[in-house]
Amino acid sequence: MRNLRQGRPTRVTISDVGAAAGVSASTVSRVLNGTAKVDPSLAARVHDAVRQLGYRPNAAAQGLARGEWGTIGVLVPNLANPYFPGVLKAVSAVARSHGRRVMVMESDEDPSLEHDLVEDLMRSCDGVLLCSPRMERSDLVVLTARDHPLVLLDRIVPGLAAPAVSADFFGGMMLICGHLAQLGHRRVAYLSGPEVSWANSERIRALEAAKAFGLSVTILPCGSTSRCGYEAAAEVAGTGATAVTTYNDLVALGAVTRMRELGVRVPEELSVVGFDDIALDHVAHTGLTTVSAPRGQLGKQAAEMLETLMTEGHDGEPVYLPMELHVRDSTAPPPVTRELAG
Amino acid sequence: MRNLRQGRPTRVTISDVGAAAGVSASTVSRVLNGTAKVDPSLAARVHDAVRQLGYRPNAAAQGLARGEWGTIGVLVPNLANPYFPGVLKAVSAVARSHGRRVMVMESDEDPSLEHDLVEDLMRSCDGVLLCSPRMERSDLVVLTARDHPLVLLDRIVPGLAAPAVSADFFGGMMLICGHLAQLGHRRVAYLSGPEVSWANSERIRALEAAKAFGLSVTILPCGSTSRCGYEAAAEVAGTGATAVTTYNDLVALGAVTRMRELGVRVPEELSVVGFDDIALDHVAHTGLTTVSAPRGQLGKQAAEMLETLMTEGHDGEPVYLPMELHVRDSTAPPPVTRELAG
C-alpha cells in the first residue's frame, strides 16, 4: 500500500486542457466561466478534455487574475466553545450563497496570536470576520485602518472604521437582573469572564446599572469554561448572595455541578443563571435559566454586512441583536430564611 | 462613522515598495524572504518602505510563484461536536510549527457537500486532512486518486492511495465490553450512531466480537447527538439490557438525562457507557464511564503524516491510536433482581 507520489503535484493547467481540446487557453477559460459565447462543439470538446485530464483551476492563479479569492476568513477565539459553531454555520450558509468559501481560524484564546492571524486572513481572503473579545483597542485600530473589508463580531468599539454586529450583552444581562429582582433577590454574585473581554465588561456594565433594581452585586473573578465555574463556585457562599449570574452557560453549569456537590440545592437555596443559551439541554440535567444569543442571526448578519462591504464598499451602523430571556428550572425566589435574616 | 472604502482594496505591491526604497522588486523580495544577501543599508530602506506603505505580500501571487500556498485544509463533518476542536488544536499547532496555516471547513454532516468541499480545499491548500466517516467509498477512491496530498482521519479504508490515522474504535469498544462483562452484565444495548459511518461500524464489529465475552447485544438506531440519545433511551427498557453502550458521550449523556427523568437509576439499575471522553466533566453531573480518544495525538499524528506526504512525497501504513478506558460513576454490576430473574 506504500506508494510514491510527488510532494508537489504535477498539475494540469488550462493550456493543457486547451491543447487536448484543440483550442486556446482563452477559450477554455471562457467555456468554464461562461463569460462569453463559444461554439457548442468547441465547448463540448473542452468539457471532455477537462473531464479526461481531471483539470481543476488553480485557485491562486484565479485569485491573482481576478483580484479576489472567493473566500472569507473568520477568526474566533476558541472553537471548543459551543457558541461559535452556531455562528459559523450561519456564516457558511451566507458565504456559500454568494459563492464564497469560509476559512476558519482559531486563536486559542491567545490575543497575541490574533493580530498575525488576522493579517494572514487578510492576505488570503476577500474579507474577514473578526471575533476577538480580548484584542487590545490599539491593535483593533491598526487592523481596521487597513483598507481591507473587515467586520467585527460581538464587539462594538466606537470610533472604529469597521462595521460591527453584536449580541446585546448589556440588554441580556439587564433581562437577567430584572428577572432576579422580580423574584425578590437582593444580593447577587457574578462569576466574571475574562477581565479584558468586551463582552464581559458589557455584562458588568449592566450589573452596575441594575443597582437601580435594588440589586447589590459582588463580582468574583472566574473565566469562561465550565471548569472555571466549577472552581469559582465555592467562593459564592462567602458573598451572601442568593443568586449567581455568570459569564456564560458553561460557567453556570460548572457552578451548578459544584453546588450540587457542596450540598447546595439549586434553585431552592441558590439561583443560578447562565448566558448564551448554548444547547446543552440533554447533556446537563438542569434546565438552566439563561438568555439566548441569536447565534444564527449573528452569523448571518455579520456575513451579510461583510458581503455588502466587499461588493458595495460601504458599511453601516453597529448592530445590536437582542437577547431573549429563558426562564427554566435554575432560578427561584430566594430562600425565606435568608430573606428574614437580611 | 459611516465611511467609504473600496470594495476591492487598493493594494500596494512589491514594486511600489521597491520604488519607494529606490531598489528593484527583486531586492525587496530578497530582503523580505532572506533568500539572498543584500546590502544592509538597502535592506533598511526596504524595511522602512514596507512599514510606511503598510505593505503585505499578496498570498495568491506568492502561492502562484512559489507553487505552494502555505496552507493545509481540514474538512470535518460537524464543528458542533466537541470532538473536533480537540483535534483541530493539535493540527494547528503542528501546521504552525511548519509555517503553515490551517483552513477549516465543515460539511455540516452532509456527505453530498463533502466531495466539492474537498476539491475546493485541494485547489487552495498544499494538503488536506479529511475526516469524513460517511463519504461513500467510491468518492473516497476518486479523491485519493487525485495527485494531491491527502490523509484520512478516523477512517481506515483498505486499498486506498492515502495514508490514514484513526482512533482504534474497535479496540475501544472491546475495552468497554470487557469492562461490562467483568461487572457481570450479559444483555447490552447499543445506541447506534449514523448507519453509514465507518466509526460506527467499527464499534458494532467490536460488539459482535464481544459475544465471545458472553454478551448479547441489541442494536438500537439512534444518532450522534445528545438529543438522539435522549430520544432513543426510552427504547432500552424493552430490550432487557442491564447496560447501554453508545456511539459517543453526547448520546450517552442524553440517555442518562432521559433515564433520570424516567426514574431509572444510573448506574444502580442501568449502566451507561460513553465513547470519546469529550471533556464535559463539569457540565454533566454524572461521571461518565467512557473510553478516551486521543484527540490531540490524532490531530498531531495526522498533521505530521500530511506534512511528510507533502514534503517527502510518500506515505506510511495506516495508524491506529489506542483508546483508554475510564471507569467512572455510570457503570456498576447489574441489579441483583434481574440477575436472579435471568
Place this chain on the structure above:
DNA sequence: CGTGGATCTGAAACCGCTTTCTCACAACCC
C-alpha cells in the same frame, strides 16, 4: 461582388510575486 458589421477565436498583456539570468563593479592574484 465589395464592404460593413457582428461574432467568435487566438494572441498577448497582465495580476503580484519568486527566481534565474545577466551584468556591473570591486577585490584579488600574479
Place this chain on the structure above:
DNA sequence: GGGTTGTGAGAAAGCGGTTTCAGATCCACG
C-alpha cells in the same frame, strides 16, 4: 596593471489563470 573571481543588484521570465485586443470568418446589404 590586466585578467579572474566573487559579489550583489536589476532585468526578465515564469507561475496559471482572466481579459483586452485584434484578427478571421461569415452574413447581410447595397
